[in-house]
Structure formats: structure tokens, C-alpha cells
Amino acid sequence: MMMRPLAILVLSLSAALLGSAPRADEVSTNAPATVSVPAEFDALPDAQQKQLKKFAGQWPQLTDSQRQHIVQGLERWNQMTPEQKQRAGKQFKRWRDLSPEQRKHLRKMHKRWQQLTPEQKKQLREQVKRFRELSPEQRQLLKQRFDLQRKLRRGG
Template sequence: MKIRFPLMLLGLLAASQAFAQSPTATALPEWDKLTPAQRETLLAPIRDRWNSEPEAREHMLEHAQRWQRMTPEQRKQARRGVKRFERMNPEQREQARVLYRHMAELPAEQRKQLQEQWRQMTPEQRRAWILKNAPDQPPPEAKP
């Protein structure tokens, strides 16, 4: 299963990179003062995905609503998490996915305990934990 990042975050990230490459990146106005062409550049990826993936619309809307409820600090943490995930190798990403799914179901105190246990595990112990707790899917291929 492929984890999808919050749609708005990805769309805005892509658009911000395009704007950042222009010499006027620091002079860009607030949303209300963007030109129609600039707004279209930002919104087109979202509209295209919305139209091409009707089965994902509910998920996309939930992500957008959750993003709106986040504080600026929570949004900053989310962006850092996305960047960290992007820098992970495939094995680390799979570990993160399994760990996240498992932790999402735990009460806060148990989640905190698992986080502490995870920090203390060796790489071999982590792999064993992942294999034990992964949803019903074949284990990742072993590296030679």
C-alpha cells in the first residue's frame, strides 16, 4: 500500500519550488494578491488529481480539512516529517509505514512507550518488530 501525503502540502510544495526558482520569490504577494495565472499554477495539480482519482476524493478532502485545523507549529512539524520521509531509503520507509499504522491505533501512553522502545532497539530488533507487526503482506526482500 502506498502512503499518500496530504494533497495540499504536495501541491503547494511543488508550486513553491517553481516560484522559488524565480528571481522574485521573496516578493511574492499574499494569496489575495496573486494573479489568476499564479493561482492556477498552484491549484492545477490538485484539480487534476481530484478529477483523475475519484476514489481518493474523500481522503483528499479529509487531509485538507485536517491541515486547516493544524496550528502553524503542527504544519511545520508535518513539513519536516515529509522531508524526513523523502530522505529515507525504501527499508526505512517501510518501517515508518508499519510503525505509524501500529502507533495510530495505540493510546497516547502506549504510543509513548513504543517510541522509547523503538529508540533503544538495534536495527535487527527493528526489522524483527516490523515483520511481526506488518499487516498481511509479504516481507520485504532480503538484501544479499
């Protein structure tokens, strides 16, 4: 699946802003609360076993972290409204349709986003909002200028 030009530009703009992102050791992390997840699939509550049955065969081979991530995802899923579930399903399909290189790039961008300060995130959101308010012609002109600057920075 091809990424929409707007998505590519937004990701590229975020990459430019992220160049000044703080180092990971300068950022406080708020890790989600850990959930106790049994190593044995049969030890899960019946309702979770039913929803996670596709993981039953590989459950013993998963790391504690992977099992915990799966159970936390299930808990988030169960708290979603039908509209949120539909949106999440569409997002998952888009993710699944990305090439491995695109997924790798997005993971890298997500990691960089997590390292931004709240003020940097606010700035970036405002820039994206302003970009979306531009006419298609203005967006194209800005994209062309951005592509040229990026090419010049790379020595091309």
C-alpha cells in the first residue's frame, strides 16, 4: 500500500523537528502499570483464554513482556467502544499493508515521538494542523520546497 503524500510529508516534517529531540536519558518515562500474566495459557481467566485462543500454541514460547503486551492490548480492546474498535481495525489493516521498511520507519518515528517533550509535541501538532488547513496547491508547493531542502542537505 502506498502511503498518502500527506502522511509522508507529516512524517518527514516530524523527522525534521525531531532532530532537536532530547536524548532518551533526558526524558522521563511513564511506563504503563504492569499486569501479572501467567506463563501457562491455561492459568488465564476463561474469558481471556477464549479471546486469546489463537495464541494458545505459542504462549509458552512468548516472553513475559510479550504475554503482558498481549493481555494489556486485550484489556484496551475490551474497553473500546464499537466505533473505536472499527477505527482500530482499519488502522491495523493499514499497518498490515505497509512494507517492512515502512513499518520500521514508523516504529523509529514513534520512538522519536515518545522522546519529545510535551511542548515539542504541542508544536508539532500545531504545525500539522496548519499544514492541513493549506490548500492542495499550497501543500504541493511546501512539499516541493521541503523535498528540495532535504535533497540539498543530503548533498544531492
